[in-house]
Amino acid sequence: MSELATITFTPPLAALLLNRPEARNALSIDLLRAMHARIDELTARIAAASDIHVVVLTGAGKSFCAGMDLKQVLAHPTAPLELLASLAEFCLKVRTLPAITIAAINGAAIGGGCGLCTVCDFAITHADSKMGFPEVDLGVCPAVVAPWLVRKIGAGAARAMLLRGGIMSGEQAHRLGLVTECVRTREALDAAVKTLADKLAAGGPNALRATKALLNQLDGSLDHAQAMRAAELSAAVLATAEAQAMLRAKLQE
């Protein structure tokens, strides 16, 4: 079996790839475990060699990440908390990585998948990608992604976006501040990501790291307790009969 998440080093760049294309890179326990292993590897390399300054996070295949693996969410009563806590921890690792992160949103980035884009320092997509937080449409609370969205687009816009739910195009996501850049087509994405990554990598590595660390401190990104409480809250809502029924129906689709 091929690796569920891979990392490629081409100093000063690195690329972290979600590699579960047959399931639209849905976040399963195993995928999250692989993502943790790769980012830990990356962190260790940066600590030892300090040769990676920009990291691109992207998805294999047509989707960036379809969100939580619903089959696993419904499989066992303790699965949601395990998945959500693992996602919350991974988000914290991405945020505190001493390198600049770019989400290259190749296709659908939904729910927790869209949350991963929100955590990154930069996000680029194309006009036809699908992004959004449809959690409330399924009776679920997007608690884990909410603090990151608040930091990204502000509390008022985040409130309106999460309560309205639904899915938007890459172009709309750009208008609402969810992504930094939106190119016209999927074909144009890789070149745009490369251009941005090269430009960022030209910055002084220490200046980049220090600035990112300060921004994290200023906007509350280091609040580990809040991230864990968010996972518990989301898991509690997931356990309600209403959410379970909605998710089962969704899975049958």
Place this chain on the structure above:
Amino acid sequence: MIRTEWRTHSPRPVAIVLLDRPDKKNALTPAMLDDVCAALAQAGRRAGAIVLGGSGTAFCSGFDLSLCKDDSRALAAMLTGLSRAIRLMRELSVPVVVAAHGAAIAGGCALLGGADVVVAHSACKLGYPVVRLGISPAITAPFLIGAIGAGRIRERLLGGQLVSGDEALACGLAHQLAASAEQVIDDAAALAEILTAKPACGIAATKAWMNELDGADRHANEALATSLSLVGSLEERERMQALWA
């Protein structure tokens, strides 16, 4: 001077709470603010989503300052009532959509601070022209910082310039624009119908979590105290009386 219309919808109805004093552009009185709170609380028990709007040509022109000419007690009562209304809008477990058509000025604009979503239109006028009256718009500040950011709020509250609906959308004061003033309440109701159809549990948990994340309610009392501290002051009395001289 408050009227609630119900629109049946599955699984729960939508309540449209209207400020209903159109001859005065829905200028707020202490009694109206009490009634708004009562109407919102009642709507919150039955509805799946609430629209707060206004009858006539404007959503709300702010406080009825004619009540403040000789006596600052009405002003204190209105500030207190307004603070309570904003907090109540946020405390309700169902989403509140504010339909801002025509004008949302001063206390009327402050009501936007309690909204989960604000629908306006291009030609709408919004803003807080109150410091020139010796009144501090402090009560609205904690709620507005989340919407438009800590940088922009200084300009809005201290400068007092009105903005258009387009500018409100750009700065985050509004989230959606209707095609015309006449269309605002219908668009807000349509959105409320979409929201009421969503599972209640997820919506309520999400709204409560957003309240906790922006933390505005924790500052509501000090903000109200700041606004109240100026009521009855020489500056406020002189400027208020000059308005009616």
